[in-house]
Amino acid sequence: MTVPASPRVLAVIPARGGSKGVPGKNLAEVAGVPLVVRAVRACRGAATVTDVVVSTDAEPIAEAARAAGAAVIPRPAALSGDTASSEAAVLHALDAFEELHSLTVDVVLLVQCTSPFLTSGDVESVAAAVATGAADSALTVAPFHGFLWRETADGTGGTGVNHDKSVRPRRQDRPRDLLETGAAYAMDAAGFRGARHRFFGRTLPVPTDPARVLEIDDPHDLARARLLAPLFTSPEHPHAPNEGPQLP
Template sequence: MSPATATPATRVLAVIPARGGSKGVPGKNLAPVAGVPLVVRAVLACRAARHVTDIAVSTDDPAIAAAARAAGADVVVRPAAIAGDTASSEAAVLHALDAYPTTAVVLLVQCTSPFLAREDVEGVAAAVVEDGADSAVTVAPFHGFLWREDELGGGQGMGHDKAFRPRRQDRPQDFLETGAAYAMAAEGFRKHQHRFFGRTALVRTDPARVLEIDEPHDLARARALAPLIDPATTPALDDVDAVVLDFDGTQTDDRALIDSEGRELVAVHRGDGLGVAALRRAGLKLLVLSTEQNPVVAARARKLKIPVLHGIDRKDLALKQWCEEQGVDPQRVLYAGNDVNDLPCFALAGWPVAVADAHDSVRAAARAVTSAPGGAGAVREIAAWLLGPELDRTPSPARSSTP
């Protein structure tokens, strides 16, 4: 079926190249941004997009393959011949396309664009499926002047006369290729073996979302920007099987009162206790996990009637072992924390959650952030996410102190 006569039943394959080797950022395609690995972010954008009927992650890496399958994508195992540093994305797409012979339109979706959105994928697909373009690319409006250094070390204007500086409104509109998403009529792509052929449609996207991860600083910037760019996302009960809570700074305000005998008092929130009780009644597995070896941690866990592991140096190893013992997939664990010692657990859990006053690096790594600070109802807020508005409408008593 040609794109011009395509119907909603047209088979549209989205191919996400994600090889295991990366020189600039080792393990790049599994690096989390806002708590979600890059390859999974790309899969989720494709799953949400209209027109896409099949999603295939092309990879040579078993860990990437496992993450892709868990996110709902197919996996095409990429042979070594097209998995090296010099292999092109087109080669990966052509190889994957062989497994889907009835595909009418094929997409190339890059997981190195962390802020790829459903609209980007829909836009390039619709340009070919509905509007009859031969190929399509996501672009962003661009108003800068490009320069290139010449052989003598001087600068030469690219596409403009450096002696003439017209105002932006007097120049033709230029567009920057975002590197996020492409679409091609499958028959033409097989023939030309290149992503641009025939009439190429330009699909505009928001310049604020344009970022490609090639170097470590790109990844750091993506993590810092994610809370500002990503739509607010909170988990539902169907998303998690267990809730694991840090103690200091998450269930408390991170302060401690110490008497002359060295005994500690901390402030907790009664509403958090209400939330924990509701989570327990809902059948979720619960755990308090703390670095501190402190009687106050054990006392609070006893009052909440949930198990506790404290005095733990490697919280991630303890969490992994607990998940194995409980038969819980770490990707279905909500882990709530506030400081840098929680980051290894954030990398393990499927739903890393930061409290509102968490360390900046923790907020950047979180998949969701509470509006309440630690010790001020953050745990109750998490319970409301999972259990719905009924809990959220329950009056919340003020904080109290616990030994």
């Protein structure tokens, strides 16, 4: 992968109108700010990101995105159903953006609205990892020290996933696992087109604050986000909730 001195870095925020878990989810407010707007702000605050687009099939989401400073790529119906992948939406937005502006994107990001506490620093970290040539793809992760279990196929028991159940080491003696946060991904644009998947080549996990890890998939997640939001809101910048203090 050869990265130009001043790479074009496009952040794509998929935000379709339909959502079964939380109706109207991408316009749901956390600390008074719609989720799609929070994602746009996080991307616009990242120094390496040169362009921010929202891929949507819903005009209310498009209006909110434009008001927040993002461009909008209309998403076709074929890519707006429940089975449509995020990769497909990003590929479509990437192609549409390049055709519209007659330019070549070097690095493309997938940024999810469903992670309300994503910061500009997080976006910058994954974007810079690829833009500097340190990786072909990158993702936000959080340190994880838990013991994972999986139910057996017959449902009669369980087995350890990241540990041997017969050995119980101390936390400090275990290797650190990393939990994919689902918030932000960065990919070399040419490599992404070839792989048609967000992970390829050298993939770099970028650690983020585990206290901020929350994905909104159902109403309970949204309620928790609204309760937690004051902890991540800087008193000096009450309208920029993504940039609050890091918890100890």
